Amino acid sequence: MTTTPSLDCLSVVKELWDYLDGELDTARWEAVRQHLSACTGCASHVQFCRTFVDRVATVPMDELAVAVLRERVLSAMHAG
Numbered sequence: 819m820t821t822t823p824s825l826d827c828l829s830v831v832k833e834l835w836d837y838l839d840g841e842l843d844t845a846r847w848e849a850v851r852q853h854l855s856a857c858t859g860c861a862s863h864v865q866f867c868r869t870f871v872d873r874v875a876t877v878p879m880d881e882l883a884v885a886v887l888r889e890r891v892l893s894a895m896h897a898g
């Protein structure tokens with residue numbers, strides 16, 4: 819019973835952006851952090867969000883928009 823995380827995965831995923839942004843208060847942040855360190859189910863989700871946040875932080879906004887647009891065009895081409 820000691821391994822049961824104090825938060826369920828859904829709550830953690832909902833708070834993940836705030837967690838990565840540092841917007842949570844310390845107690846909440848710590849609860850999320852503990853869940854993430856114990857839960858393998860959330861690991862891939864965290865990886866994705868972290869990569870995304872890093873990109874948003876380092877890439878200028880219009881470059882990102884261009885990348886998103888290009889991906890959208892490419893997937894449309896593949897779909898057609």
Ligand SMILES: [Zn+2]
Nearest residue numbers: 827857859860
């Ligand atoms: Zn989880």
